[in-house]
Amino acid sequence: GITPDTRMWNMLLNAIGAAGDMDRMVATYEDMIASGQRPNLYTINTMLARAGAAGQCLVAEDLWKESHRLKLVPDAIAFSTFMDCYARAGRFERAEELLQEMSAAAIAPDAAAYNCLMKAYIAAGQVTAATFIINRMCAANIRPNRITWYQIIHATDAAGDEQTADALYGDARLSGVLEVEQPWQRSDNIKLEVASGAKVLTRGTKIVLFRLNTGTAKAALRYELQQRRTQPSRRQLPLCIVTGTGSSVLKKAVSDLLASQGIATLMDASRDNDRIIVPPSR
Structure with missing residues (x-):
């Protein structure tokens, strides 16, 4: 028969871990050791990821110790x-310890590491502390990425702090990481059913929100609505809000926000229910 190599064992461990069966994953790992096949760092990383997804911190700790026993040098990943x-698990104290261990091992913490730290504070309900992670990243010359902004904007919005969420969204836009407005294409033209027949709007502002979580999408929409309030030329054009057809939660969040500000919307007769139209106003 075929003797499994490390790659095959890794694939098997990943599949078992993806099913959430930690006991079987660990038992399979022990079978791998017993077969004489030496695990590599990818083996450990794979199992760590699955243990984390299953909320099994103790399993993760054992795997971390195992990597040291095998003299595998951990990398940033x-x-x-x-x-x-x-x-x-929201255990930010342990996450902070690991960030220090990372630096002590002469491995410069990257955006992914700081994003994990931010996630820990958010999961613990320490949203204010989580916002300061951005300052720490900048001080370390690490540029916050999309994940950084998405999770902190969503967390502050979910905590009811719209002012901070909107300020963070503004910072994300200025950094060039987050831009939801896209050029108007012919395929974006809006067909409306009016009393006199069909009317087609061939110009407008388009913002694409379906790739965002609800908190970030709401902050982006609030920003656009503010621009329309202060710029007559902008509000004289329709606003096309692309929500996609996949997330009813996102669509409801957008609709509720518009309704809370007394903003009427239109349905586009030529498209599936994938976008919300705010009509022009004076």
């Missing part, structure tokens, strides 16, 4: 994967 186990 290994540290971030291990940190994510504690981030999901």
